[in-house]
Amino acid sequence: MLLVATSPAWTKLAVARFDEVLVDHAHCEKKAAAHALSMLSAFPREPGLARAMARLAREEAGHLAQVLALMDKRGLVLDRDLGDPYVQGLQAAVRQPSAPRFLDRLIVSAFIEARSEERLRLLSLNLPDPDLRDFYGKLADSEKGHGSLFLRLARKHAGCEARVAEFAGLEANLIRDLPIRPAIH
Numbered sequence: 001m002l003l004v005a006t007s008p009a010w011t012k013l014a015v016a017r018f019d020e021v022l023v024d025h026a027h028c029e030k031k032a033a034a035h036a037l038s039m040l041s042a043f044p045r046e047p048g049l050a051r052a053m054a055r056l057a058r059e060e061a062g063h064l065a066q067v068l069a070l071m072d073k074r075g076l077v078l079d080r081d082l083g084d085p086y087v088q089g090l091q092a093a094v095r096q097p098s099a100p101r102f103l104d105r106l107i108v109s110a111f112i113e114a115r116s117e118e119r120l121r122l123l124s125l126n127l128p129d130p131d132l133r134d135f136y137g138k139l140a141d142s143e144k145g146h147g148s149l150f151l152r153l154a155r156k157h158a159g160c161e162a163r164v165a166e167f168a169g170l171e172a173n174l175i176r177d178l179p180i181r182p183a184i185h
Contacts, residue, residue: 001111001164002118002171002175004175006118006122006175007180014126015127016182018127019076021123022071022074023076023077023078026071027078028184028185029060029061030064031081032063033058039109042102052149052153063139070132084185085178086112086175086185087108090112091108093167103157106151106153107154107167109146110147110148110164111167113144113147113150115175116185117143117144120136120137121136121137124136124140151164
């Protein structure tokens, strides 16, 4: 799905400023759990969505608890969330009528999960601590499953592939244009 790979400069920055990335990661997991519940609330009649989003919310909340435990070990606190310009850029392209909004939200979610998978995998390959490498490898595998879930749900709707292509271009431009930050996105 991703047309542009993450720059090696991001990996270098993320490893050097890992504590900041870890705090951002906690916010990402918190928002992922809330997003799954939001999808369930906004689109309760979509076949299969409620159970899938309930499972996803539970899994994301579990990841949040794991990341918060790592933060505690490192003496870090969860500061205020300053937002994510990458996610905001994707969400700005979501259409508003209900049916297209549902499709777009699924596709945006798939891209967020795909980019998260890529970056968590980079952490799993580059962090100096073997326990953190293992932790991030497992999380990357989980993110891959989440991205596949959202894409599978999106593909049940007409116009999906054309819309995925549009979002792929937008996502690539965001990755190229946004400044590199010590954050997951």
